[in-house]
Amino acid sequence: MNNHRFSRRTFLRGLGVTMALPWLESLNVWGDEARGSEPSSEAPVRLAVLFAGNGFHSKEWWARGEGRQMELGRVLAPLNDFREKMVFVRGLYNEQALKGNIHSSQTGNLLSGAALASGGEIRSGTSIDQLLAQQYGTSTKVPSLVLGCEKSNPAVHKNYSMLYSSHISWSSPTTPTPLEIYPALAFDRLFKDEVQRGDRSVLDAVLGDAQDLRRRISSADQQKLDEYLHSVREVEQRIVRAGQKGELQGWRPTLALPNIPRPPDGIPQDIGEHMRLMSDILVLGFQTDTTRITTLKLNNDHSSLRFPNLGVDYMIHHLLSHSDSDDWLKVNQFFMEQVAYIARKMDAIQEGSRTLLDNSMLLFCSSMMTGNHNADQLPVLLLGGGGGRIQGGRVLDYSGKPDRQMCRLYLSMMDKMNVRPGKFGDATSALALV
């Protein structure tokens, strides 16, 4: 166990939000003021990727100025409180996303910058969240959580599988990561720990089957079967880890067990309620350090959600996006309220001297600027301090500049998590300003 130094204030504040925790026993001196924490006791950096489909109101997505003086377009009004913890990024784009000019062709590669296969084939690239899950997420019980609030639409549209519209997370170039849209099951994924006797033996046995089968099939099929092998192995790993609870290194989360009940089964009728529950789970996953990477797709690209809760039910999201109506603005703001909700929750959780929001990167983006499929610059927001490494209250404008790849932003973000692949998608260097 490392020696932790906690300020009395931290301790008291922590107590306010949560229950008594085992790590408190390691506090050696009451009232000891912080002398700068040792690296190992620092909270880890968390990544949340939030996505909304179909872009935004063409006139109301903007920000200018700095810090407290920053002015925001009306779409962003709900984020007013977080201007100082926010970086508004303009002008980034994905070269590959310009090719198809249809929803799916510019969404399936949003987080990878990869080329998308057309003609009923399915190939993209490993997305930033899943790459981090594989390299950074292995120290938590759940490497990453991939959530959604809208069922995907199984079809092939204009020569591109709609899988691209509904999946921004990719575990491998050929494996879109399935989304969990049931709040209760997402909650279970984080916290259901009852390992039943015999489970491991069963998993061992089917792994054996898969290895036998693997020898006899073609290399392409082997690749497909590897999805299965890796998945079974990860489940096995989790079972092993569940038996070694409390062995986390150094830092301890402020919450050991969920402080909200398991959501009811099924999908809430009300979309606002659905998004709220998913947001709560996202925050809870971070707060308990059950996972450090979560992707939440608030809706699909090409979304068919309606918003009776806002009095906008005469048109689905996708068709609304082709206009600049007041209702479209209203719907945009509704999405931003979800982002603000998450930011607010995270900012209320104190982890040492910083808040959970300070320790996180909350990337919000869409795959087109407006509903007109224009992907030559993407709407991008970055909230949170990345563990003190990102300075908020800024507007970064890359439009018209060279090397404005979205993937450069991803390299920057990975850097904050000490993952430095050197090259990602179509980028080889991080954005210096981020």
Next chain:
Amino acid sequence: MILFTAPTCFTLLLLGFAFPLPAQAQQQTHEETVAFSSQILPLVTEYCGSCHSTEKQKGDLDLERFASLEAVRRHPKIWQSVAAQLKDNEMPPKDKPQLSPSDKARLSEWVTSLLDGLARERAGDPGPVVLRRLSNAEYTATIQDLTGVSSLDPAREFPIDGAAGEGFMNTGQALVMSPALVTKYLDAGKAIASHAVLLPDGIRFSAGTTRRDWTDEILLQIRAIYREFADPLQGEKVNLQGLIFSHDEGGSLPLERYFVATLADRGALHTEVKDAKALAHEHGLNEKYLSTLMAMLRSEQSSPLLQEMHTRWHLAETGDAAEITREIARWQKVLWKFNRVGQLGKLGGPYSWMEPLVPLAARQELELKIPAVPAGQDATLYLVASNGGDGNENDLAVWERPRLVVDGKPDIMLRDVVVRSQLPEAGSIPLVFGSTSEGVPIAPESIAIHAPSVLAIRVPAEIAAGRKLVVTGMLQSGPSQEGSVQFQLLTTPPDGRALKGLSPTGPVIVHDGTTARGRFEKTFDEFRQLFPAALCYTKIVPVDEVVTLTLFHREDDHFTRLMLDDTQKGKLDRLWDELRYVSQDALARVDAYAQLMEYATQDADPKVFEPLREPIRTRAAAFREQLVATESSHLKGVLEFAGRAYRRPLQEAEAKELHVLYQRLREQELSHEDSIRLLLARIFVSPAFLYRAEIPGPGEKQAPINDWELASRLSYFLWSSSPDVRLREAAAAGTLHLPDTLNAEMRRMLADPRARRLAVEFACQWLHIRDFDALDEKSERHFPDFAALRGDMYEEAIRFFTDLFQRDGSIFEILDADHAFVNGALAKHYGIPAQGEEWRRVDGLRQFSRGGVLGQAALLAKQSGASRSSPILRGNWVAEVLLGDKLPRPPKDVPPLPEEEGTENLTVRQLTEKHSSDPRCAGCHMRIDAFGFALENFDAIGRRRERDNGGRLINNRSTHMDGTELEDIGGLREYLLTKRRDDFLRQFCRKLLGYALGRGVQLSDEPLLSQMQTDLRAKEYRVGAAIEAIVQSRQFLDIRGKQLAYEASSSE
């Protein structure tokens, strides 16, 4: 190598071999090479090269790299799109230099012929088919078929599968796996395994998951067998401590129906023209019992009672069945009694539910209340002695000490008051007391008289008042003790017949130990055997006592003896074994007994339960032994199940591994039952179950898949599920791949109800209405009824296609059927005269603008907005989905379309036209809008309308870009059936092939697509012709070699 005899296959086989696979693809001739370099390459360079150069790669297309014909041949997909661009006049762009007509023709011809050649060379290539996980739909159907439990829906909360290839969800690329999904499969596998019922001889699956469910299920089955031949018995109600029980609920013989049947055809029965089988079939009766009954009715009976029924039947009129039945019922009442099942086995308790009664006695006490009569008159009473139906010999009856009795006063002997008596025939005679007619002395107050006889006595009113007649009836002992007599006291004179027969009104008086008694016992017994009061105890679970130790009571010996043949009896016995085994009642009784003893000691004498102690203990011990002894049969059941789940014979190593895993689980202190369930879960999670793996041959050469793999391809194509027993048999016999067998199986499967899954997974998915019942895109404000109707709309489409497949109908019915399937709600929605709520096919619907998919609400609603119709969506759907037109992608910065119908001054059509007149949009809209306008008479949820929401008249006329005038759905239909007939045909074939193969259609499939179209034309466009062409194709029968499996050789 397989030998094919059908001509179709022969042709395909030739194709497969005449043109070697890509790896050995024939080299282009010298002339071709020269022609390419000299005539084609310059054209490509001049007219395409400026944009599609290696440097510029506009649209991601580099044509500069194709410097040689060989390079061209390696990338047919690119050249397919070049051909399409040329054909549609999309390239070169209008603002760039154009090819001269002759150059264009030369280039087009060259590309076409190049592609044709390549297609022929590579025809029959199985193509790159990525390893397929079972889709959620396939997984669900497979689980349902394997377990026989159709209520299982294990993938309910799984992530939605994606679509790939030709847009279907059975394509490997789109079927992914993740840790979260593995967990879901494991949980689902365990949940399915919890439905397994362990039986004495194996494993079965049930809709329920508790012992109680399984027990109830078996009970239902047993009762169903009982109910088939026995009627519910109207039992007397018993009130036990406030609980009302039906005392003797059981299965009665539905005798009346048997008599109705036999009386109706009495003549035929006599001459034996008609046998029991035919009659039983005709009247829905049990053949076995009917023949037994008929045997009795056909011949004279030695038993007096049966002979009486025999005679009764022969004298009866057709309508007398009820009367005969009532007569039998009167006898049943005296020959049987019902006990409380809850009392069985107790000290002094009964031994069976239904107990025979023997109405025989040596003497009988009789009593009759004398009816009140006016003063001054006499009351008349009749003392009847009948002969018991066996003649009058030795039947000397004694009326012992008949007397008039009232409380509080001395008895008055009949002898002292009688005025006179009379025999009905003989007139009035004085009564003789004290001796027989032969002068043998008897008690002085008694009368002796030969039966049959009736004594009528008159009692003056003043004596009769309040009194009753009391007398003892007996037989006079004489030289022979073999007499028999029956006594009755009546207030009205009996009819003459009653004096000679045997009557159910009271016991027969015989001397003990006599032959006469034995004879009566026998006659009663014979009657009971043929006419038991109840056939069986259908209640099974007794609730006639508040406290009982009997959980299940089986009493059905009459039922099995009279009604069942050996097979049926075997089935019933097995169900009873299962009931005992599954319910574990032997163990439950041990606990119940212990509890009862505790309870009984507080309240009552526990001794009455003592006789049950030992039997309960022994049965429990035996049951425990049985449990251990049957463990191996469950393991055997698991192995058998694994083979079915893996869709091939289980390999020896796999069987061994399952045994080992079982042992390992037992060592982890899991119970036998839990271990068996976990083994099943393991099967449901294994790759052999979840994936449709096919083992390729070595090298690059394609080779036939084996018959097991073929069985799976066939069953997942047509049923989205694993092969059934017939397919497995054909696979095991190695005959499935024979063209005739394959065809026969395919035809059988297409006609099967499971073809519904083809309707959902292929047809509905193709038309973009799959899962329409969950469509949540309609405004509740505008269409409050939609949510309640969407399930019916979806069902209509599913039924339409299921019917089409099962009937092997023409694929053009999809466009021009004159029928639809509707229920009450949908008929109302469509404005079709309704005739009830149930689903039915209705013909003659074109007059209502329905019939075919264009008039189906699901389609019309799916291709609409949330609140208004959308000619663009509908038109686009007709073009892309129905016709396979390739439309350009929408331009950037699509100008917006207004929202709500009726809120603007323009109609939806006018709005659309305004939008489409934008030159950026016109190129596309001129190809689709006219189709949509023709369907404007349908609103956003598919209702027929003449005016839109704003009250404006609908204009359903338009001109398509090819000049065709379209008006309304009829005009569109006509256009599709004539001008675009071949396009629709080709599109259908393409989609069906893509679905069948689980991959995108590629150039080398072109010959097969042509073949399908040719076959359809030759066979009245019956869908089966297209399916047949597919299942007999090399694509369907072969797999690429291991080395080539996924090389995108022939399709880029």
